[in-house]
Amino acid sequence: MNAAQWQALLDDFCLGLAPSHSPRTLASYRQDGRALIAILTTTDPAPAPAELDLMRCRALLAQLAEQGLGAVSIARHLSCFRQWFDELMHKQLCTANPWRQVRAPKREKRLPNALSPDETQRLLDHRPATPRVSHLRDQAMFELLYSSGLRVSECVGINLKDLDVQNHEVRVLGKGNKERIVPLGAQAIAALEGWIVQRRVIALGLSAILAEQLQQADAPVFISQRGQRLSARALQTLLAARGRDSGMLSAVHPHRLRHAFASHVLQSSRDLRAVQEMLGHADIKSTQVYTHLDFQHLARVYDAAHPRSKLEKAL
Numbered sequence: 001m002n003a004a005q006w007q008a009l010l011d012d013f014c015l016g017l018a019p020s021h022s023p024r025t026l027a028s029y030r031q032d033g034r035a036l037i038a039i040l041t042t043t044d045p046a047p048a049p050a051e052l053d054l055m056r057c058r059a060l061l062a063q064l065a066e067q068g069l070g071a072v073s074i075a076r077h078l079s080c081f082r083q084w085f086d087e088l089m090h091k092q093l094c095t096a097n098p099w100r101q102v103r104a105p106k107r108e109k110r111l112p113n114a115l116s117p118d119e120t121q122r123l124l125d126h127r128p129a130t131p132r133v134s135h136l137r138d139q140a141m142f143e144l145l146y147s148s149g150l151r152v153s154e155c156v157g158i159n160l161k162d163l164d165v166q167n168h169e170v171r172v173l174g175k176g177n178k179e180r181i182v183p184l185g186a187q188a189i190a191a192l193e194g195w196i197v198q199r200r201v202i203a204l205g206l207s208a209i210l211a212e213q214l215q216q217a218d219a220p221v222f223i224s225q226r227g228q229r230l231s232a233r234a235l236q237t238l239l240a241a242r243g244r245d246s247g248m249l250s251a252v253h254p255h256r257l258r259h260a261f262a263s264h265v266l267q268s269s270r271d272l273r274a275v276q277e278m279l280g281h282a283d284i285k286s287t288q289v290y291t292h293l294d295f296q297h298l299a300r301v302y303d304a305a306h307p308r309s310k311l312e313k314a315l
Contacts, residue, residue, distance in 0.1 A: 001048050003041040009049070009093070010037065013084050032080040039063050049085065049094040057081075057098045065105075075104040114259035119248065120146060124187070126246035133198075133225070138238050140188070140195035141222055141230075144170070145239075145254055147188035149261035149279050151175075152232045152254035161217035165189055174280040182278050192221075199223065 010033040014026050021029075039060055040046045047056070064074055078099060085097040115123065124142055128135065145155055154172040162171040168184045184192070199221075203214040206227045213219060213227075220229035236253055243252030258279070266275050 001046045002044075003037060003046070006037045006040060006046060007034075009088065010034070010084070013087050016087065017083075028076065029080045029084075032077045033084060035064065035077065036060065036081060049088045052085075052094070052098055054098045054101050057102050061102060061105075071105040078102060078104050114263045115252070115256050117260075117264055120257070120260050120264075123243060123246050123248060123252060126242060128245060134238075136191070136195045136198045137222055137230075138242065140191040141235055142239060142242065142257070143185070143188040143191040145257040146261050147185035148172075148182040149258050149265075149275075150182070151258060151280075152235055155254070156220070156222055156230050156232050156235055158221045159218050160221055163192065163221060165192060172280075178280065180277070180280050196221075203227065 010030065013033070014030055017026060017029065052060075061074060061078065064077060069077070081099040082097065085094060085099050088094050089097055124139075124146065132138075141155055144150060144158075145152075148170060150172060151174065154174055157173055158170060164170065165184070168189060169181050170184055171179060171181050173179055199214075202223065202225060203211045206214070210227045214223065222230040222235075224230055224234075232254075239252055239254055239257075262275055262279055265278070266272065269275070
């Protein structure tokens with residue numbers, strides 16, 4: 001086969017995907033397919049689909065790695081090749097799909113970018129020089145994110161009926177519409193109580209109908225000055241601004257407070273199952289990543305404090 005014949009097969013494959021895939025996905029598949037064609041056609045003639053076996057496919061992936069592609073990119077290419085050769089099998093251009101036997105490379109595990117306890121305290125204790133009307137609301141949201149390890153969508157999705165300040169807990173709706181009850185810390189409770197008072201004042205300044213709606217049990221806790229539920233995007237923007245105002249050197253987003261909650265609680269309690277339950281993780285493997293953060297902290301302490309942590313130069 002030659003390059004034009006392989007390109008025709010790729011064009012047919014992408015054409016068949018067009019009705020069910022986005023233009024962006026199709027563009028990625030075309031790009032990945034052309035990368036494979038470029039390698040296959042370095043020999044003349046190029047092998048036909050039926051001539052590719054497991055060893056040859058592995059060698060082709062190795063060549064992609066040599067070109068500088070990372071594990072995530074190679075895994076994406078492999079997904080494209082698998083689907084493409086499934087289609088070629090359907091058209092009887094090959095009798096097997098060797099790409100289905102190729103394992104994707106292990107992806108590098110990225111540890112959560114959690115704030116340190118000192119950074120978290122500086123962020124939450126920061127008070128703007130000229131506080132806005134919404135300062136109490138913003139403080140309540142930020143304290144809640146850290147106090148209970150909530151996702152941003154969970155935080156803005158809380159309704160009045162979900163808050164149980166008396167019992168120091170809040171009910172949240174997590175991924176997969178799964179409900180869980182998580183504890184509230186003292187600082188979060190104080191901030192929420194202050195905001196609820198101001199929230200009533202805001203509601204009274206709106207229309208009678210809207211003011212009545214905002215008193216219902218299913219009304220949102222966190223609202224704008226117009227009485228609308230605050231969006232996740234708005235919370236992200238407000239927290240990023242707080243991070244800049246408090247002098248944080250890196251960007252602050254809501255998930256960093258969730259990471260901080262998990263890592264700080266785990267460091268103190270060593271109770272992985274409890275942290276898993278509070279975070280709402282279906283699989284404990286998702287929670288175990290925070291044990292690596294804890295180990296990194298211990299390693300830094302060891303290196304800084306232990307007298308024999310570093311090798312001295314030989315005399």
